[in-house]
Amino acid sequence: MIVNKHVANYIQLYHDGKIKLNKERIMLINYLEKYVFSRDDIYFDDEMIENAIRFTEKWYFKLTDTDKFLYAFVFLFFKENGRVFYRKSLWLVARGFGKNGKISALCNFLISPLHGIDEYNISLVANSEEQARTSFDECYNAIGRGGALSKMFKRTKTQIVSNKTYAILKYRTSNGETKDGLRDGAVVFDEIHQYESNKDVAVHISGLGKKKNPREFYIGTDGYVRDGFLDGMKELSLKVLKGEARVNAIFPFICKIDNEDEVNNANAWEKANPMLCQPRNDYANELYATIYEEYENLQDDPSTYEEFITKRMNLPKVDLEKSVAKEEEIQATNRPLPEYKGKEVIGCIDFASIRDFTACGLLYRNNEDYCFDTHSFVRKEFVDKFYGYSMKPDESKKEKFAPIRDWEQQGLLTVLDEPTIDVKKVVGWFVKQREHCYIKKIIADNFRMELLRSEFEANGFEVEVIRNPRAIHSLLAPRIETAFANHHIVFGNNPLMRWYTRNVLVKTDGKGNKTYEKKEPIRRKTDGFQCFVHGMYRADEVLTIDISSELDALSALNF
Incomplete structure (x- = not known):
């Protein structure tokens, strides 16, 4: 039975009733215990996990129990060849979770000497240049604050390069105009709710596999495009959780309220956004106050309800007064x-x-x-x-x-x-x-x-x-x-x-x-x-x- 202390802690918090999980995350725990933890051919690289956590907390921000749980599965490997167990990871969480901040710090770590893979290039991909730059700019600014980080990396407005591993971090838009790009080690896809098909994704992952331990990260909040790329990812995720697909086809971390009624139960909101779990830090308290204010405003402006439940609760909503069917x-x-x-x-x-x-x-x-x-x-x-x-x-x-x-x-x-x-x-x-x-x-x-x-x-x-x-x-x-x-x-x-x-x-x-x-x-x-x-x-x-x-x-x- 393989185990990592951060993973075990997170699961114990659930069993002790200290955090609330939606049904997809409960399924995730059951799936992990049945199909993953019971294996004897894989292992968590605890040293690498601790290095990633320390790196993030030193140069970016303090990680929550949820964050450490997510980081652990980035460094789950096969014993025989050291190959990464999960090539694909889906982080589908409500707005305000800080997905970009977490992925920024992780990418910065992956191109660093602490990860230890030379030329482990990473592309940050989104539909617009502004969104694609979000995580890039966070890394850029972290390096610019000085200290040892500024000595480890060179930065320009278009790329960040590790002085020791020569790994490059770049941002790209998803329209495929730069498909002849890096020999990437990892690709991060942001705003995945806007992708209508997998065409643009296929362009950007075509270069993976030339470097050890290729990874694909899909991050975002649900949206209004149906039958698109994200719906396909969610369908694959459910198959994995039910044991109906290859066990490591994807690591699916999906956070949402379980039904529309839970919109009116503030205690259930942490199902969609784990940042709202107790105890809350200053950021989480401010976030909760903002979300609660938006919720109260629904009384005066019900037209914002569809946006609130889709983005803040991560549960896509179709207004039945305007649409034919759910x-x-x-x-x-x-x-x-x-x-x-x-x-x-x-x-x-x-x-x-x-x-x-x-x-x-x-x-x-x-x-x-x-x-x-x-x-x-x-x-x-x-x-x-x-x-x-x-x-x-x-x-x-x-x-x-x-x-x-x-x-x-x-x-x-x-x-x-x-x-x-x-x-x-x-x-x-x-x-x-x-x-x-x-x-x-x-x-x-x-x-x-x-x-x-x-x-x-x-x-x-x-x-x-x-x-x-x-x-x-x-x-x-x-x-x-x-x-x-x-x-x-x-x-x-x-x-x-x-x-x-x-x-x-x-x-x-x-x-x-x-x-x-x-x-x-x-x-x-x-x-x-x-x-x-x-x-x-x-x-x-x-x-x-x-x-x-x-x-x-x-x-x-x-x-």
Whole structure:
């Protein structure tokens, strides 16, 4: 049974009831005791841990029990080859924890002779130069205060170099313009809640492995980007904690309140921010006072609630007065679509603009579930302009707001390099789908149906036009909300459809009538969701049984 005194102390504090942990950290302790501490092929380098703690406390600040717990796992190694046990570490903690300060001191130590690896270069990566410089500037200033530290390192405005190990600390932005950079020993990724995919991460970690004990640190507070890089990290973390992934795939330190009700319990706030544990130092007391003041201000300005619970409590919040469904309800749509070959389905389309997006879909029933298979057509000129679709990987700007190219590669949409979206191609999608199911009718709203009706009818489709779409929104809203709440909506593994859904703004008038609009008029498209709503209008008309045999019998008749 391996043990380190700082790790043992932290766990004992929990068992003694002296600190409160959220469920993910309780899972972390159980996972460590079951899968890590029981191993005989790894060890904590206690001397290195103590050196890192002393270095930080001498040149930066005094560490808390939580900090020492985190530092210990940076220096957990395999006995056989001395290789680091955790290459990846996730520190996902509420705002105010001091993530940057802790990582600044740690990076300064890792490039020092005390770590003992020559040219152990480190990159500090964030979305903006200002954020990327945060930890760099802390190291820069610590060295500038004089003493032995100023003799150990040379500093400029762009890099810090160890005089003995020649290791370099630099800051970088995550847009990948500097991908041919250092032969890094470690990379720190800050503001990870803003990463929409792992593309930029992959660029920066490509140089790891050329130095002994490569490390990746992912630090930040949760945010508003869903289905992005951070959600993938959280999913991997939970798999590790449950024993469903490689035991050392990541070291997941996740701090958050367990449920929304704990916002109103100040004693539970330390679950999201361990700095609030008793006893508190001066910084923690000031932090607590600030957070409590923000909490009290919610009474006068409830519009700040979403920011407070997301950033201060590390629990992403979606305002149900503005959004269609809770995030976990939207995530619950990510289930395999049941087979609909031979089934009766409703075809639906949203063709609001012929110059940007068009969404097609098939809605069908599977017991109580509403299943929706969809495909979109988008114009290249539009996605080039607003999403950076055609930007080359090595250019400084990359796809923003929506990963159109990723969705194209997944077959979720088709990019058309044409002046307008071709009606024949849209109708052709339904013709192709008709080869393996029975499309009862095509539902669309009245807008632009003059372009579509004749083409659909020429191909043998019955068309129904919704004359007043806003009226059906209010009619269908209770059904759609209930279906989301009970996890009876299935989109398949379709991040594009989940994106459409998150972009919907629910407006409620004085009579309680709801309409589905856009949260932002240009980039945050809702076409796929509007298409889904059209299908829901006639969802009760489709049969839930396989009618392929009946169709075969009819086609065999000779009239």
